[in-house]
Amino acid sequence: MHIVFVNYHHLDSNSGIHIFNLANQLSKHGVTCTVCVPDHKEKADALGIRNFEVQTFEEAKRILQPGQVNLIHAWTPRENVRAMTESLVRKCGAPYVVHLEDNEEAILESNLGVPVEMLRDLPEGRLNSLIPQHLSHPLRYKQFLKNARGVTMVIDTLQVFGPENEAKEVIWPAYEEELKWHRPPDQTLRQRLGIAPQEYVVVYTGNVHNANRREIFSLYLAVGLLNRRGVPTKLVRTGTDYVRLYDKQLKMLDQYCVPLGHLPRTDLPALLSIADALVQPGKADAFNMYRFPSKLPEYLASGKPVLLPAANIGRFLKDGEEAILLKEGNALEIAQTLEALFPDQTRRERIGEGGRLFAEKHLKWSLSAEKLLRFYEKLLKGKS
Amino acid sequence: MEHVPFAFYLVDILRPKVFVELGTFYGVSYCAFCQAVDELKLPTTCHAVDTWSGDAHTGRYDISVLDDLRRHHDPLYSSFSTLHQSTFDEAVKEFEDGTIDLLHIDGYHTYEAVKHDFETWKPKLSRWGVVIFHDTNERSGDFGVWRLLEELQQQYPCFEFKHGHGLGIVAIGEEVPPGLLPLLNASQEEAELIREFFYEMGQRVALSATLIEKEQTEQDLRSDLRLKTAELERIRGTIFFRALALLRKLFRLVFPEQSYGRKLINRSIQGMTSLARSLLRFPGVVRNGMTTWRQHGFLALFRSIRLAFARRLSLFFYSKRANRLKRTSIDGRADAFPYQPLISIVIPTYNTPLPYLKKAVQSVRQQHYKNWELCICDDASTHSAIKNWLSSIEGERVKVIFSEQNGGISSATNRAVRHSSGEFIAFLDHDDELSPDALSEMVRLLNQQPDLDVIYSDQDKINHRSRRSEPFFKPDWSPEYFRSVMYVGHLVLMRRSLFDQLGGLDSAFDGVQDYELMLRASEHTSRIGHIPKVLYHWRKIPGSVALGLNEKGDKIQQLQAKAVNAHLERTKRRAEAFPHPRHPHRVVIKPKPRHDYPKISIIIPSKNAYLHLSRCIKSIFERTTYPNYEVIVVDNGTSDPLTLRLLKESPVKVVPFNQPFNYSQANNRGVAAAEGDVIVLLNNDTEVVSPDWLEQMLFYLDDPAVAIVGPMLIYPNRTVQHAGIVLGLRGTADHILRGFPAEADGYAGSLSCPRNVAAVTGACLMMRREDYVRTGGLVEYYGTHYQDVDLCLRFLTAGKRIVYVPYAVLLHYEGASRGREYDHLDRALLLDTWGDVIARGDPYYNPNFLLNAADYSIG
Secondary structure (H helix, E strand, C coil), X not given: CEEEEECCCCCCCHHXXXXXXXXXXXXXXCCEEXXXXXXXXXXXXXXXXXXXXXXXXXXXXXXXXXXXXXXXXXECCCHHHHHHHHHHHHHHCCCEEEEECCCHHHHHHHXXXXXXXXXXXXXXXXXXXHCCCCCCXXXXXXXXXXXXXXXEECCXXXXXXXXXXXXXXXXXXXXXXXXXXXXXXXXXXXXXXXXXXXXXEEEEECCECCCCHHHHHHHHHHHHHHHHCCCCEEEEEECCECCCCCCHHXXXXXXXXXXXXXXXHHHHHHXXXXXXXXXXXXXXXXXXXXXXXXXXXXXXXCCCCEEEECCHHHHHCCECCCEEEECCCCHHHHHHHHHHHCCCHHHHHHHHHHHHHHHHHHCEHHHHHHHHHHHHHHHHHHHC | CCCHHHHHHHHHHXXXXXXXXXXXXXXXXXXXXXXXXXXCCCCCEEEEEECCCEECCCEECCCHHHHHHHHHHHHHHCCCEEEEECCHHHHHHHCCCCCEEEEEECCCCEHHHHHHHHHHHXXXXXEEEEEEEECCCXXXXXXXXXXXXXXXXXXXXXEEECCCCCEEEEECCCCCCHHHHHHXXXXXXXXXXXXXXXXXXXXXXXXXXXXXXHHHHHHHHHHHHHHHHHHHHHHHCCHHHHHHHHHHHHHHHHCCCCCHHHHHHHHHHHHHHHHHHHHHHHHHHHHHHHHHHHHHCHHHHHHHHHHHHHHHHHHHHHHHHHHHHCCCCCCCCHHHCCCCCCEEEEEEECCCCHHHHHHHHHHHHCCCCCCEEEEXXXXXXXXXXXXXHHHHHXXXXXXXXXXXXXXXXXXXXHHHHHCCXXXXXXXXXXXXXXXXXXXXXXXXXXXXXXXXXXXXXXEEEECCCCCEEEEECCCCCCHHHHXXXXXXXXXXXXXXXXXXXXXXXXXXXXXXXXXXXXXXXXXXXXCEEEEEEEXXXXXXXXXXXXXXXXXXXXXXXXXXXXXXXXXXXXXXXXXXXXXXCCCCCCEEEEECXXXXXXXXXXXXXXXXXXXXXXXXXXXXXXXXXXXXXXXXXXXXXXXXXXXXXXXXXXXXXXXXXXXXXXXXXXXXXXXXXXXXXXXXXXXXXXXECCCCHHHHHHHHHCCCCEEEEEEEEECCCCEEEECCEEECHHHCEEECCCCCECCCCCCCCCCCCCEEECECCCCEEEEEHHHHHHCCCCCCCCCCCCHHHHHHHHHHCCCCEEEEEEEEEEEECCCCCCCCCCCHHHHHHHHHHHHHHHHHCXXXXXXXXXXXXXXXXXX
């Protein structure tokens, strides 16, 4: 079986890491995988040993021949992926599957600042000129999904975006077991980062962009409020800020944050180990309902108590036992929850352990790959 | 007047210890300086020097000018200001050398005189002394200030404003005051910008003053007109008048109705009347402005002027815009609603001017929404032309019925409704007009909220030529406000079943029959929707309240109060309604003695601040008439012996709170110790004014749907500090109409009447203890601001109402306890928690109002 994955970005992105791990796991089952990326295919090398081929879009169009490919897996319906997939379908004659990992319409609205309904009313030419390659086209993506053989998705709620009668499968993101996420606190690292012994630590790993700016700001604000209330807390951050989080009037928040920028993935388990709590801010809104942040399997696997919205994977976790579910997900709720949680070490350990067991049972790449393989086999069997 | 804004600015940046003005005359500029000193709470002493007898430039005048000035000046500024009635040369002896920081020379304006004054007073200036010269741009005749200024510019740093009569600022002292440096060191470009800015500010003050004066004049003229009308009635009975009537008939014969000569004469009369009206308004407006200034100070006058000016301007643009748009827009989606109920539009008519009736009917025919029927009941008109025309328009969609006897507006409307078959009834007055999208907008809302029983919209007025003006932008359904103001207006869409259940309109209330019906409707349903768009045009013609609030006389106001009294009785509310003594068409609600007096706990967080706390406690115990209350002072570590003694000797419960001060936490502690079922959060820098403040607020809290009640808070100069909080102002939430005269009506009664608001200030609010405790009280993560807004929003979003009550009045010496530092973390917390609610808009502040001005300005 030869599967071609088409990704919208490099492989060192969140989606790329998912493909990387799934392709590696599938290869263990004898599946040949090729991953197509728009450019910078060398970035796959930073992720570790791989058992699959990586090609740029241009290379793939040239190299892949009719009859060589069994199935194309379009990783999101975004414009560059859609165009590349349709091009490969025409050349190789293989069916395709589309993977959904976000509410594409919410992302579109957030990036363009225009309601999707309004975009749909625009003349076609005007609309086409507005939609960037890295986002989904509000009209074309529906058709793209409709023509697909099946749809995979990171969370079940995304089903509403796929055609009703199409084959669907939920493939949860997972954590890399070999990175050993559950480990004792790295006190040396804590000291190196200048964190005082009496300070509590919250770790957040991830970029800031338009779609999540507001909720990450809530986390910063919560940490600021805790400190003002006399609960010394530091927020340790990795990732890049693509948008400004707050203006100069709130510059006082800087003092409570330790920004580390982009770190290699191998450094992240040690960083999570110094956390007293891990927070995925946000509320159960249109954005969070239809996504599954990649960091959550890692957070849960670390054995630290995780605060996350009562949405997406939060719907499958037991509140107060495997995680703490946020109802509003705003700064006030985060601050109140952390203030109650920090001094109670027993509770922190109990919830952390509950989350870790959940991750071990449900959030491993080997499990997700097996599920995906069964789905491919079902689709291809249906074809014959 | 044009330099008053700069005078304020100058006092603020110089903060002089001694200020002297030479040449004060009426005292416009001098009182502006004093007002600034007073507002900024500076330790400045001010001196005005003038003979108050005039000179060749001002003309001679008598001592009454000084008397007038004293009447205004002495009560407000005599504690730090002295009026010296003497020549400048005599007065100079009273000042020691090197003591005056700011000297304003505005005496006799010849070159020699002003130079003499300058040189005589120069030794008195301090090392940071600054001199300002008025009339530097006046070059006619023997005015010579400009010449002296040119000379001084060679020696000292100067800045000059050219507008008005010109103003020169010269830094004479050895050192230039640091605050003045940006002005004096400004580049040419910057200087122009500064001039432009203060020119604009000055112009606004001057222009707005004129507008206010004109409005006052108009009011006075109307009063005069009423007197004259009475006199006219008397004259009409005389022989002379009868002879004139004969002549008038003759005139009509010579110049028939449609003749060119008649039109020419009519137009000339109209033009002259309009001109006369404008001219006659002027003196009254001036008088009003002076009253505001004297009672509330310059800032209140300035705000009133600014508001009047902004309103006039925005109304002018509204009128231009609305009339330019006409009614050409077509709503192509009106047919696409899944739910399209039949709407019966009912019009009662009686001797309606036919052109207006035709326009009213035409406005129905032009509706984008097509599923309507028109039901007209003519109430025995005596004009046959109306009956003939009505008969001619009868058809499938237009039903016309004729009453044989005139039964009044309610009876005619009820008959029209009986002959209709729509699921909803829409009321239209016989001489008004609907906008073409009126019904489609209402049906759109019904499609979104199908359970609504009543819908109303914003409205404006039209004149005899259907020119639009005076929009009225209303709040969402506000039951407490509606009890005092008929703000809903004529266009009401009502579910037929509700109308039938109510038994229709009541003839006993003809004149306020629609108001009375809505009062009864509000007793049966709260599913009342509001469309913040102008869908109704109310014609202002003689005899209509649209033209003037007094057009229908006092009877209407009595009826309005009667309707409210009946409503209060039906709803078993122990209160009495009567017409507002100052503001027409407003109803005052006065609570009656209660059957029960639940204990009220008044919580006051405080630390030291003897002056404030003693005044606050004293005012509570001396003035409050409510019999069952306790006062709890949450003491945040008072160490001052006087205050400690006060706490010991006063009949208050002291709750120690020995932690870093947190306003929310302090109140939460206080509430935890409270015994009352009802709590009042109160700042220590307040003072009770209305003895029945607790009764007034408790009356509204008796309604289980009301969660929080707030009073009117005023500054010591009787201007508004708090009359409700509006969401969205300053990006978060802010007080409305701050700084406006407390006795004013506000926007359609927004100051003078109780009304529903999104939030009230925590400086004084009343709520049930149980509610407070159940919701966790004030959130302690707020440092300084917005914990009150947060508290209110928790109840507002849970469907409860919050009420501002203007009859409960307290003084608020705002900021005395907390300081004025703005807490950005609090702002961020409020927006993080309530950003979505704030972005949706304040339900009680129409989205047509601008959010960058807290005064009901429209864009």
